[in-house]
Amino acid sequence: MxxxxxxxxxxxxxxxxxxxxxxxSDDDFERLDDDDPTPVGEGTELNGSLEEDRTLDASETxxxxxxxxxxxxxxxxxxxxxxxxxxxxxDATGVYIxxxxxxxxxxxxxxxxxVIMRSSNGERGSWGGLVIAGNAETTAGVxxxxxxxGIIYGGSDPADNSGSIEYLVITDAGAQINxxxxxNGLSLYAVGSGTTxxxxxxxxxxxxxxxxxxxxxxxNNLYLENxxxxxxxxxxxxxxxxxxxxxxxxxENFSTAIEADGVDGNPTIENFTAVSSTGGLxxxxxxxxxxxxxxxxxxxxxxxxxxxEETRTDLSAIKINGATAELDxxxxxxxxxxxxxxxxxxxxxxxxxxxxxxxxxxxxxxxSEYVINGIVSIEDGAKxxxxxxxxxTARSDDxxxxxxxxxxxxxxxxxxxxxxEDNPVVMSSTTGEAGSWGGLVIAGNAETTAGVxxxxxxxGIIYGGDNPEDNSGSINYLILSDAGAQINxxxxxNGLSLYAVGSGTSxxxxxxxxxxxxxxxxxxxxxxxSNLYLENxxxxxxxxxxxxxxxxxxxxxxxxxENFSTALEADGVNGFPIIENFTAVSETGGLxxxxxxxxxxxxxxxxxxxxxxxxxxxEDGRTDLSAIEIEGEIATLDAIYDADASVDxxxxxxxx
Numbered sequence: 001m002x003x004x005x006x007x008x009x010x011x012x013x014x015x016x017x018x019x020x021x022x023x024x025s026d027d028d029f030e031r032l033d034d035d036d037p038t039p040v041g042e043g044t045e046l047n048g049s050l051e052e053d054r055t056l057d058a059s060e061t062x063x064x065x066x067x068x069x070x071x072x073x074x075x076x077x078x079x080x081x082x083x084x085x086x087x088x089x090x091d092a093t094g095v096y097i098x099x100x101x102x103x104x105x106x107x108x109x110x111x112x113x114x115v116i117m118r119s120s121n122g123e124r125g126s127w128g129g130l131v132i133a134g135n136a137e138t139t140a141g142v143x144x145x146x147x148x149x150g151i152i153y154g155g156s157d158p159a160d161n162s163g164s165i166e167y168l169v170i171t172d173a174g175a176q177i178n179x180x181x182x183x184n185g186l187s188l189y190a191v192g193s194g195t196t197x198x199x200x201x202x203x204x205x206x207x208x209x210x211x212x213x214x215x216x217x218x219x220n221n222l223y224l225e226n227x228x229x230x231x232x233x234x235x236x237x238x239x240x241x242x243x244x245x246x247x248x249x250x251x252e253n254f255s256t257a258i259e260a261d262g263v264d265g266n267p268t269i270e271n272f273t274a275v276s277s278t279g280g281l282x283x284x285x286x287x288x289x290x291x292x293x294x295x296x297x298x299x300x301x302x303x304x305x306x307x308x309e310e311t312r313t314d315l316s317a318i319k320i321n322g323a324t325a326e327l328d329x330x331x332x333x334x335x336x337x338x339x340x341x342x343x344x345x346x347x348x349x350x351x352x353x354x355x356x357x358x359x360x361x362x363x364x365x366x367x368s369e370y371v372i373n374g375i376v377s378i379e380d381g382a383k384x385x386x387x388x389x390x391x392x393t394a395r396s397d398d399x400x401x402x403x404x405x406x407x408x409x410x411x412x413x414x415x416x417x418x419x420x421e422d423n424p425v426v427m428s429s430t431t432g433e434a435g436s437w438g439g440l441v442i443a444g445n446a447e448t449t450a451g452v453x454x455x456x457x458x459x460g461i462i463y464g465g466d467n468p469e470d471n472s473g474s475i476n477y478l479i480l481s482d483a484g485a486q487i488n489x490x491x492x493x494n495g496l497s498l499y500a501v502g503s504g505t506s507x508x509x510x511x512x513x514x515x516x517x518x519x520x521x522x523x524x525x526x527x528x529x530s531n532l533y534l535e536n537x538x539x540x541x542x543x544x545x546x547x548x549x550x551x552x553x554x555x556x557x558x559x560x561x562e563n564f565s566t567a568l569e570a571d572g573v574n575g576f577p578i579i580e581n582f583t584a585v586s587e588t589g590g591l592x593x594x595x596x597x598x599x600x601x602x603x604x605x606x607x608x609x610x611x612x613x614x615x616x617x618x619e620d621g622r623t624d625l626s627a628i629e630i631e632g633e634i635a636t637l638d639a640i641y642d643a644d645a646s647v648d649x650x651x652x653x654x655x656x
Contacts, residue, residue, distance in 0.1 A: 046084065046097070050074050058082045058113075064127070066094055067149065072102035075163065081113035086127035088120045092175035096128025096183060099162055101135055101153055101190075109167030109199070111344040119172035124228065125206030128183035129173030135160040136192035138214025138236040139263050146189050146213070147181045153189035158216040160192025167199045169345055174206030174228065182207035185227065191217040193240065201345040202227060209247075212238035214265075220244055223342040225349050226251045230259040231274070235289075237265035246337045247274035249300075250351045257282045257298070260289035264317045271295035273337040275353035277371040277395055282331075284308050290317025295336035300353040300373040300395075304331055334358060340365055354392070354407075358382050366390045366423075372405055372437070375459065380412030383473065389423035394437030394482070395430050403485040406438025406493060409472055411445055411463055411500075419477025419509070421654045429482040434538060435516030438493035439483030445470040446502035448524025448546040449573050456499050456523070457491045463499035468526040470502025477509045479655060484516030484538065492517035495537065501527040503550065511655040512537060519557075522548035524575075530554055533652040536561045540569040541584070545599075549575035556647045557584035559610075567592045567611070570599035574627045581605035583647040591616055592641075600627025605646035614641055 042054070047066035055077040056062060065087045070076045076099070078084075086095045097117070099105045109115040119126040131148055135155035138144060144154040173185040185202035186209070193216040201223040202209040209224035214236035222245040224231035231247040247257045257274035269291050274282055279302040285291075286308045298304055305327055307315065318325035334355050342348055352368045359379040364370060366387040372394045378384045386392075394405045407427075409415045419425040429436040441458055445465035448454060454464040483495040495512035500523060507529035512519035519534035524546035530553040534541035541557040541564075557567040567584035570577075579601050584592055592611040595601075596618045608614055615637055617625065628635035 050076055053077070055079065056082050061085060063087055064095055064097065068097045070097075070099045070103040070105060072100055075104040075106060077106040077108065078115050079108050080110045080115065080167070083116040083118075086117070086119045086172070088123070088126040092126050093128060093177055093183075095175070096131055096148075098131040098149065098151060099133065100151065101133040101155070104161070104163035105132065105165065106163050107165040107168050111167060111199070114167040114169050114344060117168065117170045122172060124172055124204045125174045125176065125182070126172050128175045129170055129185045129187065129205070131183075131187040131189070132162050132191050132195075133189045134162045134191035134195065134215055134217070136190045136215040136217070138190040140190075140214060140236050144190075147177065148183060148187060151189065154214065155190065158192055159194045161194030162191050164196040165198070165200065166196070167344065169201045169203070169347075171203045171347070172205070173202075174208075176206070182229070184208040184211045184233070186210040187213070188215060188217055189213045191215040193217055199344070201225070201342060201348065203345075203347065208233040211235075212240065212267075214238055216240045218242065221341065222246070223345055223348060224248070227254070229255045231257045233259045233261075234267060235260075235262040237263040238267050239265035241268040241270065242272070243270045244337050244341070245269070245272045246339055246342060247272075248339070248349055248351060249274070249276040249278060249280060250349055252278050254280055256280075256284045257301070259284045259286070260291060261286040262289055264288050264290040266317070267291050269293040269296075271336040273297040273335040274299070274301070276300035277351055277353055277373070279373070281306055285318055288312075288317060290319070292319045294321055296320055296331045297335045297337075297355065298331045299335070299355050300371065304329060330356070334360060334362060339368065358384055361385070363387070364390050369393065371395050372407065374404055376407045378407075378409045378413040378415060380410055383414040383416060384409070385416040385418065386425050387418050388420045388425065388477070390425050392425070392427045393430055394428070396436045396485075403438065403487055403493075405485070406441055406458070408441040408459065408461060409443065410461065411443045411465070414471070414473035415442065415475065416473050417475040417478050421477060421509075424477040424479050424654060427478065427480045432482055434482055434514045435484040435486065435492070436482050438485045439480060439495045439497065439515070441493070441497040441499070442472050442501050442505070443499045444472045444501035444505065444525055444527070446500045446525040446527070448500040450524060450546050454500070457487060458493060458497060461499065464524065465500065468502055469504045471504030472501050474506040475508070475510065476506070477654065479511045479513070481513040482515070483512075484518070486516070492539070494518040494521045494543070496520040497523070498525060498527055499523045501525040503527055509654070511535070511652065515539075518543040521545075522550065524548055526550045528552065531651065532556070533655055534558070537564070539565045541567045543569045543571075544577060545570075545572040547573040547575035548577050551578040551580065552582070553580045554647050554651070555579070555582045556649055556652060557582075559584075559586040559588060559590060562588050564590055566590075566594045567608070569594045569596070570601060571596040572599055574598050574600040576627075577601050579603040579606070581646040583607040583645045584609070584611070586610035594618055595628055598622075598627060600629070603628075603630045604632070606630055606641045607645045607647075608641045609645075614639060
């Protein structure tokens with residue numbers, strides 16, 4: 001720690017000499033003892049002890065060059081828009097702001113002009129953050145000594161007031177103190193309930209975002225992003241409340257979203273949303289700690305709850321959403337706190353994780369990038385709206401993991417993808433490898449030969465009914481790539497799987513690329529689709545079965561890979577679908593059209609180029625091709641369909 005308390009240069013003799021000379025300014029001589037700190041001046045350098053009230057100037061940028069200590073009885077006021085930059089040329093462990101026991105801080109940020117505290121180099125752990133010591137209760141006792149700088153904290157006044165903090169952004173804190181201890185972004189030592197803490201963002205820390213050491217202070221509207229240890233941590237029987245917290249983890253190897261330790265003070269956590277794009281642990285309770293948690297939503301974590309004690313079996317101190325916690329429970333409800341309420345944080349991340357279950361209308365934010373970590377299910381009665389320009393990425397390490405990552409629109413639910421030519425919606429994977437996720441699945445209430453309430457090969461999804469005009473929503477300008485994950489030895493996902501989807505559903509301007517199975521497959525239903533671009537899907541570009549009877553218009557298929565299956569495969573009972581303007585191009589030969597069982601279609605505007613075989617019926621005993629009508633005539637196996645392209649690839653220039 002820096003010692004900013006000065007000594008005599010030559011003790012009493014120097015003091016006497018200066019007195020005789022008539023000098024009375026404290027700034028003209030050194031202090032007598034270590035208990036009397038050096039006062040600081042009014043410049044833009046913050047270092048030393050503040051012994052009387054001071055208000056900073058928002059028009060200035062302040063340089064924090066050491067420990068800046070607000071002493072007992074003094075108040076530091078920081079107006080809206082003030083920026084404080086920690087000097088990282090100094091020892092990081094000796095650069096922080098501390099509000100001592102009996103002192104106060106008044107941070108007056110606004111949503112349009114928050115107060116900023118950051119380091120000069122932007123590196124996590126490069127300074128010590130903000131520390132506040134109060135006079136409330138803590139299990140550490142009265143006048144306990146903090147692990148940070150020997151600061152004294154703790155008393156007997158739960159309503160103690162250390163001031164007010166509004167709209168504050170802290171970044172890059174968490175400097176290492178020793179092998180056992182680090183600073184946090186915001187450290188609250190026995191701070192009382194008379195203190196106001198609202199609208200705080202703590203980002204890019206190498207330790208905790210905020211840690212409560214006892215006390216009864218509450219905090220509202222907390223945004224905590226990529227703090228390497230815990231986003232929120234408490235110990236010493238903190239008994240306050242944290243409301244409306246949003247935690248984001250897009251880094252690897254963080255510790256938790258919440259860690260609780262020590263004696264249980266039964267704090268309240270109300271509306272807590274945490275999302276991770278990298279897995280990890282969400283909530284950890286040590287010793288006998290607990291909490292009452294309501295409005296909990298966790299997405300993307302490998303483990304929801306851990307108690308960290310092998311011998312602990314009683315979880316009654318941990319109440320989550322009105323019930324005693326269980327280790328194997330999942331808390332993946334619709335987010336109770338939206339990241340958008342923290343739009344006042346200019347440098348916050350734009351990454352969000354989609355919840356596993358969407359059971360009410362939910363609209364994404366085109367300014368965010370979304371991650372899928374598992375199954376995202378839009379439930380009966382709910383609608384998911386995806387604005388133009390939205391990007392959704394499936395997080396999968398390999399194709400096996402990808403089999404449990406997909407988006408499904410359940411029977412009775414709806415999806416509204418609002419892409420445009422200039423800003424399509426993009427769904428892809430983190431690896432960019434074919435088959436690394438399961439794509440988009442839609443289940444409808446139209447007719448299928450599988451019957452009413454049939455069960456799909458994908459995830460036990462229920463589909464099929466008696467309404468050919470059923471409406472599952474609208475899709476426009478969607479790019480979908482890298483799908484086709486393996487389900488089992490017999491089945492794979494497709495890019496777009498349409499189970500009994502009705503004609504009331506609108507599907508236009510779709511590009512499906514780099515899939516390990518089919519591009520689009522129709523399982524019965526009567527939905528139609530127009531303007532389809534299908535590139536290098538390893539099984540079939542277009543596939544249908546179960547008597548699909550809709551129409552596809554203006555389809556362009558491109559194959560530059562070896563060993564794909566077909567440009568078009570049809571199977572099962574013939575529903576007489578219509579294929580209008582279908583152009584397929586292969587650079588590697590292969591088969592263009594394959595009809596299985598008694599399937600067929602009415603095809604006009606067919607153009608095939610580069611395929612070794614135009615048509616295959618796959619059944620040795622099948623001789624009647626009357627169900628397959630091409631350009632107004634019954635198909636023949638030896639026909640060649642190499643007319644000029646009926647679909648110009650230029651219409652898909654919006655596909656990057």
